Amino acid sequence: MLFRLPRLTPGYIRYLQTQAMQTITHRAGDVVMPRLAVLLGALGIGMSGYSSRQLALHHHPSTRVLQWLERTAPPRGQATSAMAAQLQNLSQPSTATKVP
Numbered sequence: 001m002l003f004r005l006p007r008l009t010p011g012y013i014r015y016l017q018t019q020a021m022q023t024i025t026h027r028a029g030d031v032v033m034p035r036l037a038v039l040l041g042a043l044g045i046g047m048s049g050y051s052s053r054q055l056a057l058h059h060h061p062s063t064r065v066l067q068w069l070e071r072t073a074p075p076r077g078q079a080t081s082a083m084a085a086q087l088q089n090l091s092q093p094s095t096a097t098k099v100p
Helices: 010-028 032-058 063-072 078-091
Strands: none
Touching: none
């Protein structure tokens, strides 16, 4: 059986390019993967924000960190005493309510 190859004329090349573009465009129409990527990205950002909030609410700095901050603090002044008062408030047990 003989198969005749068509001549490679500019019109036939343009036709082949059009067919190739339609095939690529048809495959690009599948939007499941981009939607899944956006969904997973939003889920990751949401979980990160939630865990940061939980950490900020329920984590208390260790005494070692508080002592280190007192040693590295500049000479006592009005601004540093306010910072020390805030650090003391952090070292005391939190009265924050738990979020379900």
